[in-house]
Amino acid sequence: MNRMEPHFLAIFMIALSFPLFVQSLVRHYNFSVVLKNETKLCSTKSFVTVNGKFPGPTLYAREDDTVIVRVTNHVKHEVTIHWHGIKQLRTCWSDGPAYVTQCPIKTGQSFVYNFTITGQRGTLLWHAHITWLRATVHGAIVLLPKRGIPYPFPKPDKEKIIILGEWWKSDVEAVVNQATNSGLPPNISDAHTINGYPGPAPGCISQGYTLHVESGKTYLLRIINAALNDELFFKIADHKLTVVEADASYLKPFETDTIFLSPGQTTNVLLTANKLVGKYLIATTPFMDAPIGFDNVSSTATLHYKGTPSYTKTILTSIPPLNATPITKTFTDSLRSINSNTYPTKVSSTIDHSLLFAITVGINPCDTCTNGNKLVSAINNITFLMPTTSLLQAHYYNIKGIFTDDFPANPPMVFDYTGTNQPDNLHTENGTRVYRLNFNSSVQIVLQGTAMIAPENHPFHLHGYNFFVVGQGLGNFDREKDPLRFNLVDPVERNTLSVPNNGWVAIRFRADNPGVWFLHCHLEVHTTWGLKMAFIVDNGRGFNESTLPPPKDLPKC
Structure with a gap:
């Protein structure tokens, strides 16, 4: 029995190039669109894939490689691709979340993603980053160490x-x-x-x-x-x-x-x-x-x-x-960073931005919904509304009226987040509001779960950065006592973490990558409900601390 086959396909064309001190390598993949009916598995259906594969093709690269991916859209849906966990140093335009760093690729159009692998090796993934298309539009990213650099564990066969x-x-x-x-x-x-x-x-x-x-x-x-x-x-x-x-x-x-x-x-x-x-x-x-x-x-x-x-x-x-x-x-x-001379763990001991983000589920009025209401999610009572112009374009070109940079650093109301004494008002505030960070500032975010309506684990993903998970616990975060137990020696370094049910997680990172960066729950149902926000990291000094200009083929909204 074969695995699931696609009906609709998007196209990947991938080229990898190595630094000049090793033999140059370029890989070209030219793919064509095919139409097939899936009748062999759970049901007859059509679904979107890349290159006719589910899961999609694996992208291989080495640390310091430049990766160029041409994505051509041959489906009726608009698409984007996100390179989940790639830091995208100064290449925010290639990050991929729709209406955050780019407008989506329309049917029959193409866009070239161009980024360099910097200081990373291991396994990541790529996936569609618009609506729910990532259900079938996803694949692996394998980042190999530089040539001649071994794994810090026994070499596998x-x-x-x-x-x-x-x-x-x-x-x-x-x-x-x-x-x-x-x-x-x-x-x-x-x-x-x-x-x-x-x-x-x-x-x-x-x-x-x-x-x-x-x-x-x-x-x-x-x-x-x-x-x-x-x-x-x-x-x-x-x-x-x-x-x-x-x-x-x-x-x-x-x-x-x-x-x-x-x-x-x-x-x-x-x-x-x-x-x-x-x-x-x-x-x-x-x-x-x-x-x-x-x-x-x-x-x-x-x-x-x-x-x-x-x-x-x-x-x-x-x-x-x-x-x-x-x-x-x-x-x-059990997850602890290796913290060796070769792979040191550098956690900020001082904090420039200390943020407390309360995760809630609410109910807002909805004139078009069956019951006149709809379930929503929020951070600090803000249900994030996606703009129709990408945030990065609005930021880069200083387009007014797309967003405001007044996202609250703390919940608007202090309450017993994980207890039985919950707010009576379950309505949230809608808005396209971002939080602004100075270049190279140190940031601490405490993600606080709450008991409102539907408490559960929330996996959160930060684009553009890795972060250190310095602490976590159950109940309400205590600003005085809990930081005394933080692990600043060998905390795990991640791009996605799980906020425990009725608990909290504290993370730290340094904002040394300019651009617009998404933070959102990676449960697609909650992202759809508005459990997301974005950071604007301003440019630093000079060209090397500034976002690169947009590519000429950047999709238009």
Whole structure:
């Protein structure tokens, strides 16, 4: 049984070039559009992909490479591509979120993304960054070290990419449009996938993905959670996994049997094929510690040792409970940056901007919705409205009336964020408001979960930067006591983190990358509801501390 095939396609044309001190390498990929009907899996449907693949093609580069990607849109939807986790130093125009750094690419048009890999190596992902198209428009980014620079862990014999995702039997754009019209939550996905295969699932026919291994060899698994709305566990029956990297940042290695990833997060692990020859179940299952609707269908694959007889039964594994908060906490607490002479951890000890962002779900009036109201999300009671001109263009050309730079640094009202004493007024304020940062200023953000309407974990992603997770806890953040327990020695460095249900997370970063940078929940349902904001980082001194001019082919709104 083949994996899911596309009906509509977008085009990638990729060229990589290496620095002058090594042999130049350019890779060109020319792709054509094909139309196919999908009838072999969960349902007959059409869906958007890149180059006819689901998941899409893997982008390979080395640290210091320049990456040039020409994206041509051959579908009826407008599209953009975001290079999730790439720092985009001074190349904000290539970041990809629609109406934040660019207008979307219209049908029949192209745009060239151009950026350099600076100080990064590991695994990231790319995905569509407009509406819900990233459900099927996504793929891996593999960033290799500079030539001659080894991994800071034992060299694996082989490397494998594992992409976890979600699958809807219906068109995801129709799903989100229906939810928008009703003002209610959208339909949940019908299955989870491993490298495009759902495995056994109600109404789905698939043999599932097979990971082939040989006894005695060690494999580097590059694991990506590309799901839209679900945090996921990952396990392989009877096998331990050594975690060595998260979000393209090296870690102090530790061993576990269960990996936990929020949407947008990546984790590299070492797998040693040291068990008896046979077949072993691979399982990805959802995590949810709140009583709300979600896709609770497990997806499975098979680890298959070379030489295993065909009649061999698959060895099964137990899966974590849906609300296995202790497992998520143990995994998260184990993540520590490597903090070596080669890869030092540089956390700001002084803070120029100290921000407290309260995450809420509210209800606002909606004249066009079924019940006259709609669910919304907000940061500091601001439900972010996307403009019709990109924020970066408005900022760069000083276009008035697109946004205001008065996003609140603290909640407008102090209350018991995680307790039972919640505000009576559930309405939020709509606005396109950003927060302005001086170049090279040090920033601390405390993301505070709340108990309003639907408390749950929130995976937050910051564009343009990595940040250090210096502290986290349950309940309300205490400005006096909690900073005394911050880890400023070896905190994990990430681009996406999970704010615990009814808890808080503190992050720090230095605003040394000018431009406009998105901060948003990476649960697509909450981003749609307005759980997002943006930072403007002003230029520093001179050309090297300023945003580069816009490319000539920048799409127009």
